[in-house]
Amino acid sequence: MTRRLTRWIARVTGLAVVLAAGTVASQASPAAAATCPARTLSKPFSSFGDTNDYFLAPDATFESGTGSWALSSASVVSGNEPWKVFGSTHAKSLKLNASGTATTPSMCIATAEDSMRFFYRSPGVAGAKLHVHIHVTSGVNVATNDYDVDGTVAGWAVSQRIMLPDIRDASGMQTITITFQPRNSSTATWQLDDVSIDPWRTV
Ligand SMILES: [Ca+2]
Structure with a gap:
């Protein structure tokens, strides 16, 4: 040559x-996924006036078990959120006992992926809360966001959109876990379904 x-x-x-x-x-x-895994987007909350795209947290429909979720006093049960936004045949959700916790697997979150929402079945117990704890790490930094869902009115509902902390490092990525934990009642049980993340910063 x-x-x-x-x-x-x-x-x-x-x-x-x-x-x-x-x-x-x-x-x-x-909408970015830098080196985060490819996303499958849909508009699961469009019937609630939210036409943003979302992707599911891993195994967050609970139709095929819980994968790498970390669970304590929690298990998959029959009964989907009634709108079945991720599939008309969906039939399962995650039950959280009053003393339970459920934490998503660690997820790679890229630029502009900044809010989440989910369906829950409230126990209908005055004062009962479902605490949502979001834990984010990026480089050496850690940030958290905490939010309480009120459990006074019984039945399935969709959560508000909850902001994810934004502390990405130069890579444009951060690692996040979301923990769900019933509080303020020793008897109230909750159900959880379709935990979803919005890939656009719109909160
Ligand atoms: Ca489900």
């Missing part, structure tokens, strides 16, 4: 790398 040909190949190869990087950047903006 001649020296000139070698230089030409180096230039062309370099150009291809630049083009590839440009393509990735273009696809990643603004």
Whole structure:
């Protein structure tokens, strides 16, 4: 191979790398997944006036078990959220006993993925709360957000949109877990279904 040909190949190869990087950047903006896994988006809350796209947390329909969720005094039970927004055949949810906790697997959250919501079955117990604890790490930084869902009115409902902390490092990514924990009642049980994350910052 001649020296000139070698230089030409180096230039062309370099150009291809630049083009590839440009393509990735273009696809990643603004809903972004940097190196986070590919997302499957839908509009599960459109019948509630929220037409934003969301993706499911891992195994968060509870139709095929709980995968890598960390559970204590919690288990999959029959009975889906009644709107069945992720599938008309869906038939299961996660029951949380009064002393229970349920934590999502660690999730990679990229640029602009900043809010979440979910369906819950409230116990109908005055004063009962479902505490939602969001824990985020990025580089050496840690941030949390805490939110309480009121359990006074019995039945299935959709949560408000809850903001995720934003402390991404230069990579544009952060790692997040979400923990659900009943509080303020020794008897109230809750159910949880379809934990979803909004890939746009719209809160
Ligand atoms: Ca379900």
